[in-house]
Amino acid sequence: MIPYSRQLIEQCDIDAVSNALKGDFLTGGKSVSDFEEALASYLGVKHVCVMNSATSCLHVAYQIIELKRGDEIITTPLTFAATSNTAIQCGATPLFCDIKYDGNIDERKLEALITPRTKAIVPVDFGGNPLPIHLIKEVCEKHQLYLIEDASHALGSTIDGVKVGHVADMTIFSFHAIKPITTFEGGAIATNNTAFYEQAKLLRSHGIVKKELWNSDMVTLGENYRLSDIACALGLSQLKRLDAFIDKRNEIAHYYDKRFSNNPFFTTIAIDQNKRSTYHLYPILLDRSLWCSKEDIFKALHAKGLGVQVHYKPVYQFSYYKERFGEQSLETAEDFYRAELSIPCHQGMSMDDAKMVADTLLEVLTSIKGCLL
Numbered sequence: 001m002i003p004y005s006r007q008l009i010e011q012c013d014i015d016a017v018s019n020a021l022k023g024d025f026l027t028g029g030k031s032v033s034d035f036e037e038a039l040a041s042y043l044g045v046k047h048v049c050v051m052n053s054a055t056s057c058l059h060v061a062y063q064i065i066e067l068k069r070g071d072e073i074i075t076t077p078l079t080f081a082a083t084s085n086t087a088i089q090c091g092a093t094p095l096f097c098d099i100k101y102d103g104n105i106d107e108r109k110l111e112a113l114i115t116p117r118t119k120a121i122v123p124v125d126f127g128g129n130p131l132p133i134h135l136i137k138e139v140c141e142k143h144q145l146y147l148i149e150d151a152s153h154a155l156g157s158t159i160d161g162v163k164v165g166h167v168a169d170m171t172i173f174s175f176h177a178i179k180p181i182t183t184f185e186g187g188a189i190a191t192n193n194t195a196f197y198e199q200a201k202l203l204r205s206h207g208i209v210k211k212e213l214w215n216s217d218m219v220t221l222g223e224n225y226r227l228s229d230i231a232c233a234l235g236l237s238q239l240k241r242l243d244a245f246i247d248k249r250n251e252i253a254h255y256y257d258k259r260f261s262n263n264p265f266f267t268t269i270a271i272d273q274n275k276r277s278t279y280h281l282y283p284i285l286l287d288r289s290l291w292c293s294k295e296d297i298f299k300a301l302h303a304k305g306l307g308v309q310v311h312y313k314p315v316y317q318f319s320y321y322k323e324r325f326g327e328q329s330l331e332t333a334e335d336f337y338r339a340e341l342s343i344p345c346h347q348g349m350s351m352d353d354a355k356m357v358a359d360t361l362l363e364v365l366t367s368i369k370g371c372l373l
């Protein structure tokens, strides 16, 4: 089975991890700050604070802006549940804004959702395709809202050559196994705001600060969201190859773009000329006539060894959300969910694999009958 995404672990990663295992510090050592500095320099931002997951980073970012009961955030329904779950954990209510057909939040619909309770806008760079973050930043500035960018898919994505991570108050990245690079589990907050960075470090580690000798103080209520030195050693090793990973994914994606242009079954998502996507996902959008056959298509592709997946069921459709916040329906998010399949696109694939994926996909779709509308 060729999965839709997969980590690439090579000998240098194994060496880095086994060396780290022999070190004096398995956690709380120098690999952590080395990894943070390497990330900050790669991104070109002032500060990076790594944690044990992007979910932890989101939770900490919301605590830093003092998100609390009665507050609202505006986010996308086309994301992993953690983007809004962590806001609910702070007591806040997530409002979902509809998306565009590229899977990113529709910035034109944001203002209509702003209320006196809105505290932040939290968009996601879907599949690694960079958001029009400057437009969203303008809305935030006009209404004095925080901007937290969930860039879990987008480490290394660029707009006009500038990496994602410069514009929002805080930008969150994920190092989960199959994200652009991995630290097994892990995540990071990137920010140019020194006060936010200091807060993030405190909240990551119990809110405790060291004083002199044995003396310490706990100044705020924090968590243990630290990332180990072993994980950071893997991250450092992976980060060196991130641009090569992205190049590989782009090579496959460009092959798919060409191969699939003008096919009768589905459309693909074009990335603007001035942008580079990590292609964490390569989504295809099935023609309406095939929506009712999607389960059959999914099964047939899996049977042929294509580990396709669907991203995402709109978050408001989860039973927890329905019970707590009521039924909702956003037109484009619903259509996108019915149409979308993420096909294999990752750095462990060869171009022969990509050709096999394309051949198999077109062959399966040719054999499936669309439904009569």
Ligand SMILES: *Cc1c(COP(=O)(O)O)cnc(C)c1O
Residues within 6 Å of the ligand: 052, 053, 054, 055, 056, 079, 080, 082, 083, 124, 150, 152, 153, 174, 175, 176, 185, 186, 187
């Ligand atoms: C993966 C992901 C997360 C959560 O990342 P973890 O590191 O697994 O906690 C959050 N948001 C989005 C959009 C993701 O894809």
